[in-house]
């Protein structure tokens with residue numbers, strides 16, 4: 001996401017910024033397709049309930065699969081929303097040339113992504129079933145896994161963002177922060193979509 | 202050129218980050234292999250043994266998949282793909298000199314073995330890689346045809362035969378997906394729209410090296426028991442396949458990332474980087490073909506990616522997405538696969554037709570017959586192709602009530618497809634033909650794609666498909682479209698743009714000989730296949746009833762003619778690249794921008810960026 005062209009010194013930052021913005025949006029389009037397919041998988045398998053194994057009942061060896069509350073997933077979405085707001089706060093700071101607001105917002109946004117990631121992993125570890133225990137359990141880990149992957153990516157991006165803010169690299173142009181805002185929005189939406197699906201068991 | 206700085210002057214700079222200069226294809230393979238071995242050994246040691254109580258045994262697949270992930274990480278680190286992102290993270294963006302180094306400035310042939318960002322280098326890299334992929338796929342095809350030369354089949358073990366058919370299929374599909382967008386989309390397209398490079402040069406290099414990283418996993422499949430599913434990797438059979446399936450899975454996952462990256466890059470380039478004055482009406486039709494293709498692939502391939510991730514989890518983690526015993530469903534896989542699979546056939550076809558539509562005005566010296574109809578045809582195909590996927594599942598028992606609607610949408614595709622035919626025929630009509638290989642390829646496409654398209658309509662008819670599904674008829678149908686139409690367009694593109702890419706003309710005599718051998722061999726081979734398919738010979742089976750013998754003999758004979766023609770083409774390419782007749786800057790007297798720059802094309806294409814005032818088809822008014 002840095003200056004991609006070999007001729008950046010000839011181009012106005014807004015031109016470079018809008019091009020990069022489009023690139024990121026297109027990659028998000030691909031990610032949206034994947035996230036929607038995951039919802040399709042979830043509702044398809046839930047609707048089919050093949051062999052009554054969406055939520056298997058107890059057998060002699062294995063206990064019944066009890067779905068978890070979707071609240072955990074909604075908390076992830078809420079944490080992401082906070083991250084998004086903070087990045088927006090940082091963006092405002094960058095626009096107003098307020099360096100301390102920019103750095104502060106970027107830093108807490110990064111913290112949010114780490115908190116979200118840790119919390120997501122903790123949820124996966126403490127789920128009352130393994131991924132072998134029926135179709136719901138498989139899908140639960142799929143949705144949680146996508147969240148974890150997104151959050152890890154977000155952590156990388158927002159760490160870079162904070163670091164670059166700190167180093168004063170956004171003094172002249174701030175399109176990086178604006179594009180990262182697009183990603184944060186999608187991060188939040190995708191987490192909310194997953195939580196929405198998980199609220200149907 | 203504004204930068205004439207020589208390497209010694211920039212040495213002070215590069216000393217700061219010698220890492221960039223050290224990494225190349227050798228470090229990539231080295232690190233990839235090392236990490237694969239390390240992951241393999243650690244996984245074998247640390248992962249607990251499967252117990253008898255487990256219904257699904259997973260340790261072996263975990264080890265294999267982890268080793269392949271190790272390979273992947275090692276390769277990408279070793280080629281230098283992560284330097285850019287980490288430099289961004291550290292806030293130490295690449296300097297101008299470093300970017301120039303990445304672009305391959307003053308590196309000579311070494312740049313072809315590095316993470317080079319110059320789109321022309323990437324184009325050549327893609328071209329050579331595509332040819333290698335087709336070479337491997339071609340050898341597998343000849344093994345299949347030779348085995349089918351007599352009814353008992355026999356000399357290839359049935360399971361090996363399955364692996365050969367499946368891997369032939371999937372690597373040819375990947376080859377055809379990249380065969381135009383990769384070499385010509387990268388080399389030619391940015392020049393054609395008047396840009397200095399792609400929008401994201403580093404992503405461009407990334408998309409190429411991802412493909413290189415994807416190839417060893419699929420080839421390793423042969424040594425891991427192969428796959429027994431054919432190229433579609435249907436579940437739950439895929440979960441019962443030997444570890445070779447893991448190679449397939451990794452191949453697709455890595456390739457899907459490459460497709461996503463390339464799609465975003467190409468689309469952003471065309472949307473944002475066209476020369477001043479190049480309105481959408483003045484944008485060459487080839488560009489539309491390429492953009493439509495990658496824009497279709499962009500949402501389609503993540504679905505494929507997901508389907509394979511879930512396969513991997515079913516195999517290695519014991520999830521039950523596709524395993525009915527645990528609440529999974531094979532139909533789920535079929536839906537995901539074909540949601541990608543049908544758009545994918547147009548991902549393959551559209552750039553080929555776009556390229557031939559670009560050449561038609563050049564070799565008839567007439568404007569393209571209705572640019573708008575061409576654009577509408579392409580758009581219509583894109584729109585409909587997302588709504589037809591279940592025509593591959595008529596006989597699967599999934600949603601019989603939907604068969605009618607899917608039959609309707611499928612047959613509707615004939616309309617926009619017909620528009621593209623109309624554009625080509627209309628351009629040829631009363632044109633002053635210049636009979637070159639690209640020109641003849643337009644006729645070949647019209648012929649082959651007519652047969653491919655019309656047999657497609659038979660297949661889209663539910664009752665007819667009841668008889669034809671699962672037979673060699675289907676195989677013949679899609680070879681007519683993929684090879685007869687798609688590959689023909691790619692070969693035409695090669696001879697058309699060869700002068701710009703290599704500075705030399707592709708040998709005329711040899712390319713004509715090759716053209717006729719391939720086209721005649723192809724039609725002989727696949728008409729034979731239609732006949733045995735109509736008579737009921739099942740596909741993907743290594744032996745057959747003696748009644749099909751004659752048709753198969755014909756097909757095998759045709760296949761050998763194709764092979765000979767292709768080898769002649771290969772020879773022509775290698776020979777002309779080295780000693781061919783020197784080409785002028787614009788040997789076809791064409792009007793698109795790539796012919797306005799000197800050959801060899803300088804590092805940043807244009808000394809001053811062009812301004813466009815007309816479309817590229819101003820060959821005078823059509824008299825008809």
Ligand code: HEM
Pocket residue numbers: 433546547549550592593611612614615618653654655656657658659660661662666669670671675678679682683687
């Ligand atoms: C007028 C356009 C077309 C129609 C109506 C059509 C229809 C169909 C139908 C109904 C099938 C399913 C047959 C079966 O499994 O029983 C099929 C298979 C196939 N078609 Fe087409 N098709 C068309 C064009 C194309 C094009 C342009 C391509 C590629 C460039 C293509 C590639 C394939 C492939 C790869 C398969 C087989 C997949 C498999 O089962 O392994 N088709 N086509």
Ligand SMILES: [Cu+2]
Pocket residue numbers: 542543546589590592593
């Ligand atoms: Cu189809």
